[in-house]
Amino acid sequence: MQIIAHAHNAFTDKFGIPRQPLTDSVIETRIVFTPPFRHPDAIRGIEGFSHIWLLWEFEHSQPSKSLTVRPPRLGGNTRVGVFATRSPFRPNPIGLTCVRLLRIENGELIVAGADLRDGTPIYDIKPYLPWADSHPDASGGFAAQARDYRLRVDWSQLKEASVAITERQKQALEEILSQDPRPSYQNDPERVYKLDFDKLNVAFRVIEDILYVTEIHLI
């Protein structure tokens, strides 16, 4: 397996990467090809597709020998078969994500909706073919039950000493935080969580279904 590209984005930390990739995300990822694939020929015609597939490496997961995993979506206590989940802990650590192709810049693909950490190696890019790949009536198994769960993000408790952020950063953080980046089995209103995104370190607490951003520092 050859690495054909790397993903670059503001997800410098694994904590906070959306578990449910959203192709209408405001967060952009750049796909930077490695030589010899860094050539206009390799992507000729790709601009006609609105969506593309990324096949990528779960870089920080060891190949798993376990046949079952405990999905965060099920609270972290229920075991299901590895082939019934999209968990990174699987025999061959290859991830699959559909992203929206926003534009091409200097031979790089700019996409939205990638649930990849900055620097992730990419093994393949394929066009999304709606008549083969789109099955809106497919039933989603156990994973369906938590899909609409969202936290409300509250900024009123943000300390004054925090750094100023741009409107775009705020939108991106709303998107990330509303998906509840906490481990699913944790529910401690006193606990302060921190995540890194876009060179910012963001502290927050969660009380019931409201997430309070408390501090933001530059990393």
Add this chain to the structure above:
Amino acid sequence: MQIIAHAHNAFTDKFGIPRQPLTDSVIETRIVFTPPFRHPDAIRGIEGFSHIWLLWEFEHSQPSKSLTVRPPRLGGNTRVGVFATRSPFRPNPIGLTCVRLLRIENGELIVAGADLRDGTPIYDIKPYLPWADSHPDASGGFAAQARDYRLRVDWSQLKEASVAITERQKQALEEILSQDPRPSYQNDPERVYKLDFDKLNVAFRVIEDILYVTEIHLI
């Protein structure tokens, strides 16, 4: 990369495998796990999903060094970038197919819609998540133009000496032949083509948009 399973079906020949996989196909494929993945734990919960992804090996393709390919869909003469196609000739020979999960039998997954040859090695199986994977409004680029093209299959010229086939075999052959298995750049009404499927050797000719089945023999 470990092989986790093999596909088994009636596509003993590469010629005739649908270029456009159809999840409402009448042709079934069995996914037979290899040890240690041949265990009920590995697929626990998968029965809740109507569709699954197969990641598999383009077994008879050499890893390609070319950055462009000539898709049959474009007549075989136009070059497009390898990452703008689903061609088997790509840097990492991994195929991606969404199939319908029909049932589980003796620990094997029975699926419909696989565009895989009999014996194909499988590297991963993932559940299809409609809210992440289904994008019915995605635009299909150059590949969209030929999607509705179909031949009419005519059985009136089938020689009497041909073997009798079951209704199910006939349905399967209709499905395969109507998709026009000829190389796209060929259009010779005199030429007789042959393909193997389900231990049958099937001869046919194509005149304009009608495909005439002329002979069927047991292999």
